[in-house]
Amino acid sequence: MPRKPRRPSGVQILRGGNGHTLRMGGAGCEYTLCTTMAEKEGPDFGKLAVALGFLTPEDLEKILRIQGDLHKIGVDRRLGELLLEKRILSREQVLLTLRAQGKRIMTCHACRKSYNVHHYKPTETYTCKHCTAELSLPAKPVTPSVSDSITVATTSLRKKTGKPRTKPSVSPELVHLLSGYEIVKRLGQGGMGTVYKARDLIGSRWVAVKLLAPFLASDQEYVKRFFQEARNLQKLHHPNIVAAYDAGVTGEQKFFVMEFVDGPSLEDVLHKKGTLKEATALEVVRQVAQALDYAWNHKIIHRDIKPQNIMLSQDRTVKLCDLGLSKDVTSDISLTMTGSVNCSPPFASPEQAQGLRDMDIRSDVYSLGVSLFQMVCGELPFKGNAPGQFLLQHVTKAPPEPRAKNPKVSGAVSDLILRMLEKDPKDRPMPGDLAKAITRALNAPVLKR
Numbered sequence: 001m002p003r004k005p006r007r008p009s010g011v012q013i014l015r016g017g018n019g020h021t022l023r024m025g026g027a028g029c030e031y032t033l034c035t036t037m038a039e040k041e042g043p044d045f046g047k048l049a050v051a052l053g054f055l056t057p058e059d060l061e062k063i064l065r066i067q068g069d070l071h072k073i074g075v076d077r078r079l080g081e082l083l084l085e086k087r088i089l090s091r092e093q094v095l096l097t098l099r100a101q102g103k104r105i106m107t108c109h110a111c112r113k114s115y116n117v118h119h120y121k122p123t124e125t126y127t128c129k130h131c132t133a134e135l136s137l138p139a140k141p142v143t144p145s146v147s148d149s150i151t152v153a154t155t156s157l158r159k160k161t162g163k164p165r166t167k168p169s170v171s172p173e174l175v176h177l178l179s180g181y182e183i184v185k186r187l188g189q190g191g192m193g194t195v196y197k198a199r200d201l202i203g204s205r206w207v208a209v210k211l212l213a214p215f216l217a218s219d220q221e222y223v224k225r226f227f228q229e230a231r232n233l234q235k236l237h238h239p240n241i242v243a244a245y246d247a248g249v250t251g252e253q254k255f256f257v258m259e260f261v262d263g264p265s266l267e268d269v270l271h272k273k274g275t276l277k278e279a280t281a282l283e284v285v286r287q288v289a290q291a292l293d294y295a296w297n298h299k300i301i302h303r304d305i306k307p308q309n310i311m312l313s314q315d316r317t318v319k320l321c322d323l324g325l326s327k328d329v330t331s332d333i334s335l336t337m338t339g340s341v342n343c344s345p346p347f348a349s350p351e352q353a354q355g356l357r358d359m360d361i362r363s364d365v366y367s368l369g370v371s372l373f374q375m376v377c378g379e380l381p382f383k384g385n386a387p388g389q390f391l392l393q394h395v396t397k398a399p400p401e402p403r404a405k406n407p408k409v410s411g412a413v414s415d416l417i418l419r420m421l422e423k424d425p426k427d428r429p430m431p432g433d434l435a436k437a438i439t440r441a442l443n444a445p446v447l448k449r
Contacts, residue, residue: 045079048100051392052354054093055083063088096355100345100388106135170196178250181257183209192216192226197260200245206262207245212254223254229322230256232300240291242311242321261319266307266371274378275406278413279442281375284310286438287318288368292431296361303359305367306347307374345390346380347371350423353391362425365434369420376413377405381421395423412441 046064049055063082070077080098083089089097098105107114108128115135117126126135174183174196185197193212200207216222233244246257266284269276276284288310295302302309304322311319343352349366351359373381381400382393399421402414416437422428429437 045097048388048392049083049089049093049097051396052097052100053395054089054097059083059088092355097388100353100391108133108135177253178209178255178257181207181209192222198257200257206260208242208258208260210256210258212256214252217252217254226254226256233258235298235300236295238291238294240287240318240320241295242319258321259319261311261313261321263311263313266310266312266375269312270307270374270378276375278376278410281372282413282438282442283316284312284318284375285368285372286435286442288320289365289431289435289438291318291320292361292364292368293435296431301359301361302364303352304344304347305364305371306344307371308344310371343367345384345387346382348391348394349425350395351425353394360425361431362428365420365428365431366422366425368434369417369428372413372420373399373402373417376409376417377402379405416441 046055046060050057050060063079063086066086067077067079067082080089080094084091084094095105105114106117106126108131110133111128111131113128113130115126115129117135127133128135170183170186177183178198180200180202182199182201183196184199187195187197187208189195193210193216196209196211198207198209199205210226212223212226216226227247230244230247233242234247237243242261243259244256245259246255248255288305292302292305302320305320309320309322311321313319343349345353347367347370349359349363351363370381382390382397384390384393399418402409402417403411420428420434
């Protein structure tokens, strides 16, 4: 029989004047929005801080009373500022909660004003409302106090030319940018940079070249993260992990050369097919679990497991890539960005959602469980319109039964997914044990092939 999701016990119910209901419990908690209004801006700051474990319900009620009293005398203060001023939350906790809401604090170096930027995207441009100068992420930790909020990027306000988009080509100056390589094709672009296909003129093979985005090249945190990926990959030599070949700086360009995988990403496959057969999905997860087990033996956590970072080669070998958020747990150097939650919210583990630093490889197992759920059910276990909505559910809400989403999912696979999605990492399997369990599942006669 498939296991039923665990329900929180010891529930305490808080009701607010805005129609929100928050249930908090000792063994877990559940956050429910009882309003019919669309939550496009993400959960309320205070209730999200409570659900993430930064704030108690009692402290939230206390600070809301203070905020209300100040409003009565004509003084409007942001909740985060008051929580920081009263030393109820730390600066990092306030910034983490803002980031979970899909916001980032950006500053104007011309007039020194700060803004809450809603739905921040690193590829967009934002300008100061006061002097119209371009805003930027602060190089050093900042106070959560801001002058105003920005909800629309400047780039989205620019007029479109109406010309049809053409497939981006490689500019002439990039072709021979790196000595010994010929860059021939752009493969894709992520939050940190662009990846190209290149010919290794010395090794006579195809490689992938990642170039750090120019607007991030001056940000030392991103530069550290960029080269941390190269260093971590160079420690790992496994058939299910993309190999690292070279990394360095040429002129003003920071580059990273790695193995080229001739095949689509799992994300591309799911976009076309919707779901995978159980045997295929389990084989993908088995190979990724083997990669995670090997990485953990070298004390490395990936921290960004998702279909986009899982490549499927032509010979059916699964390759784990993009270790841009990976962490060597033996190192004391933290690459956590100021006020950030280092993860992809739809696939984040509860530990990541809460900004915890003491994590192990079972955080990656949770994210892999989310990916497996998507592979066999055709959808994510949790839905949301903002990062905070995903993070909140990963922390507080039991995942749905996979068989309820897709009756064709076998009991064995449904149970396996729920084990991977346990809230407590101690209740999840280690990747090595997971690979063995999947091998048994692949040999089970009830498996849907």
